[in-house]
Amino acid sequence: MSFWEYVGSRHAQLLADTFQHASAVFQCMVVATLAGVAIGVATYRSEWAGNLAVTAGATLLTIPSLALIGLLVPVTGLGVAPTVTALVLYGLLPIVRNAIVGLRGVDPALVDAAKGIGMSRAARLFRVELPLAWPPILTGIRVSTQMLMGIAAIAAYASGPGLGNEIFRGISSLGSVNALNQVLAGTLGIIVLALGFDAAYVLIGRLTIPRGIRA
Amino acid sequence: MSPADAPPPKGRRPPDELEVRGIPFRDETEAARAAEAVSERPVPARRITWQKFTVLPSVVALILLATWLWFRGARLDSIARNAIGGGNVWLRLEQHVHLTVVSTFFVLIIAIPLGVLLTRRPLRGAAPVAMAVANIGQATPAIGLLALLVIWLGIGTKAALIGIVVYAVLPVLANTIAGLRAIDPLLTEAARGIGMSPVGVLGRVELPLAVPLILAGVRTALVLNVGTATLAYFGGGGGLGDLIASGITNHRMPVLVLGSVLTVALALLVDWLASLAELLLRPRGLEGGD
Numbered sequence: 013m014s015f016w017e018y019v020g021s022r023h024a025q026l027l028a029d030t031f032q033h034a035s036a037v038f039q040c041m042v043v044a045t046l047a048g049v050a051i052g053v054a055t056y057r058s059e060w061a062g063n064l065a066v067t068a069g070a071t072l073l074t075i076p077s078l079a080l081i082g083l084l085v086p087v088t089g090l091g092v093a094p095t096v097t098a099l100v101l102y103g104l105l106p107i108v109r110n111a112i113v114g115l116r117g118v119d120p121a122l123v124d125a126a127k128g129i130g131m132s133r134a135a136r137l138f139r140v141e142l143p144l145a146w147p148p149i150l151t152g153i154r155v156s157t158q159m160l161m162g163i164a165a166i167a168a169y170a171s172g173p174g175l176g177n178e179i180f181r182g183i184s185s186l187g188s189v190n191a192l193n194q195v196l197a198g199t200l201g202i203i204v205l206a207l208g209f210d211a212a213y214v215l216i217g218r219l220t221i222p223r224g225i226r227a
Numbered sequence: 228m229s230p231a232d233a234p235p236p237k238g239r240r241p242p243d244e245l246e247v248r249g250i251p252f253r254d255e256t257e258a259a260r261a262a263e264a265v266s267e268r269p270v271p272a273r274r275i276t277w278q279k280f281t282v283l284p285s286v287v288a289l290i291l292l293a294t295w296l297w298f299r300g301a302r303l304d305s306i307a308r309n310a311i312g313g314g315n316v317w318l319r320l321e322q323h324v325h326l327t328v329v330s331t332f333f334v335l336i337i338a339i340p341l342g343v344l345l346t347r348r349p350l351r352g353a354a355p356v357a358m359a360v361a362n363i364g365q366a367t368p369a370i371g372l373l374a375l376l377v378i379w380l381g382i383g384t385k386a387a388l389i390g391i392v393v394y395a396v397l398p399v400l401a402n403t404i405a406g407l408r409a410i411d412p413l414l415t416e417a418a419r420g421i422g423m424s425p426v427g428v429l430g431r432v433e434l435p436l437a438v439p440l441i442l443a444g445v446r447t448a449l450v451l452n453v454g455t456a457t458l459a460y461f462g463g464g465g466g467l468g469d470l471i472a473s474g475i476t477n478h479r480m481p482v483l484v485l486g487s488v489l490t491v492a493l494a495l496l497v498d499w500l501a502s503l504a505e506l507l508l509r510p511r512g513l514e515g516g517d
Contacts, residue, residue: 071283074498075491076454082471082487086480162368166458170475179371182378183461192378199371206366 018193026178030201033174037160037209040096044103045153051104052111052149053137062112069105077102077163081170095164095172102163103156110152114145143222150221154213161206165198175201283499287492294488298481307479310470320489322465326384326456327449327497330391334448338396339441342403343429354404364397369455377462387464391455398451399444406440407433439509446501453494467493 019026055061077098084094118141126140142149168176178198182191303311345354373390380386410433418432419425434441460468467490474483 071495071498074450074453074494076457076494078454078457078468078471079487079490079494082474082483083491085475086484090475158365161366162370165368165370169472176368176370179368179374180461183374186378186382192375195371195374195378199368199375202368202371203363203366207363210366 013189013193015193015196018190019197022197026175026197026201029173029175029178029198030205033161033164033176033202034205034209036092036095036099036173037157037164037205040099040103040160041153041157044100044156045107045149047100048104048107048152049111049142049149051108052115053142056112056115062116066109066112069108072101073105077166078169081167085170090171092173094170095167098167099160099164103160106152106155106159107149108152110148111145114148115141117148118144144225147217147221147225150213150217154210157209157213158206161202161209165202175205280503283495287495287499290488291492294485298485301481303481304479306477307482310473310477310479310482311485316470316485316489319465319467319469319486320493322459323453323456323467323490323493326388326391326459326464326466327452327493330388330395330452330456331445331448333388333392334395334399334452335445337392338399338448339403339444341396342400342407343434345400345404346407347425357404358401361397361401364394367394369394370458370461373455373458373462382463384459384464387456387459387462387466390462391452391459394455395448395451399448402440402444402447403437406437406443410436435510439505442501442505442508446498446505449497449501450494453490453497457490 013021051065055065080101081094081098084097088094088097122140122144123136126136131139164172164174165176165179168174168180175198178194178201182194182196182198185191185194341357344350345357369390372394373387376386376390376393380389414432414436415428418428423431456464456466457468457471459466460472467486470482470486471490474480474486
């Protein structure tokens with residue numbers, strides 16, 4: 013069976029897996045982004061707390077994903093729970109780091125000017141600091157998403173959702189006619205999803221980065 | 228505006244900023260305090276502190292000790308004992324270290340010379356192509372790449388090793404190219420101006436300036452490879468992934484936890500060693516710069 017015949021005959025299953033993969037990554041990214049920016053906002057003012065958050069993040073990032081999932085399984089059981097936990101944890105790290113770097117990079121004179129025209133703490137944060145720190149945060153989101161695409165594939169081994177199932181089905185039936193097709197469909201599907209998300213982020217950047225700081 | 232409200236964010240602080248701050252809406256004392264805050268912060272010396280030497284290894288030692296204590300008390304049935312008995316744990320650990328070291332070696336001897344080549348004049352045009360390939364490579368899931376190689380080359384250590392190398396070459400290559408490009412062109416021009424040959428410029432100016440970057444590449448490759456080596460099991464390459472995978476498929480939590488903890492400890496130690504190497508081998512003249 014050629015690859016296209018395989019895709020044609022299994023398109024329902026493949027579409028379902030693709031959708032699950034995309035939706036798992038997307039939902040985890042939403043949670044990771046909100047939590048990551050919140051951690052960044054909470055810690056960037058203190059040298060100590062900010063550096064701790066960055067160091068802790070960098071350390072967690074060195075942990076291989078299969079090992080983290082392996083540590084989560086005894087706690088959460090198999091399936092969606094360890095997948096979501098691992099994805100959110102890994103997704104957090106680049107966002108926290110970039111949020112802290114971005115917020116610290118905002119020119120203090122601008123924040124002072126905002127203070128001078130009577131903006132409250134919250135208004136300064138939401139109308140001055142976060143918009144100025146948005147480009148590095150968005151870069152962090154892009155990096156996270158690319159990483160999560162691959163990690164979600166590995167999480168399928170712990171019965172997680174998505175295209176990784178296709179790849180592992182291929183691995184477990186090595187030598188059979190469809191092994192190559194299954195692995196190829198899963199891998200290409202993830203690449204296409206990752207590139208699609210990346211293109212969406214470029215578009216989001218165009219629409220949301222304030223005109224004044226656009227490169 | 229209470230004093231507790233908003234201490235000025237640390238970080239890049241333009242030297243003339245104090246005046247801007249002082250003039251319109253600050254009184255004497257506050258300006259003076261801000262000035263103090265600035266002068267109190269000396270340029271941090273990037274030296275090795277004793278914490279760097281001790282914190283991580285002791286944390287890892289504690290984790291391993293706790294796991295060992297827990298493991299002694301855990302009840303093992305015959306399946307679990309089979310999975311970890313007969314020196315299997317040592318064998319897998321050894322395989323894992325072996326995979327990591329060998330693949331890192333190949334990544335470096337491929338990526339760094341290639342990066343140097345792609346920044347030379349005749350080949351400079353190919354660098355954007357390499358960067359674009361590196362970007363797509365990043366979107367490729369490691370497990371899919373490995374599975375494709377196994378189907379192509381057959382099951383075994385060779386396919387696993389090639390998969391690990393291919394996966395890590397692209398990021399290290401992209402880093403090398405970016406770093407060599409970031410070298411101040413004035414420096415290379417000056418070197419050429421005093422009559423150095425292209426090889427001399429490369430060997431005596433560009434490469435020494437690129438040492439921090441190359442060391443960062445070593446660290447990236449090592450950390451990536453420790454992680455990808457856990458997947459080598461699925462290609463028949465062994466490694467600690469074997470313990471994790473058999474723990475998951477057989478539902479034997481002690482095996483799973485042992486494999487995971489060993490992998491985590493190995494990854495943290497490798498990263499720690501690489502970070503020490505980064506600090507120790509960095510040329511003196513480049514300290515302070517990043």
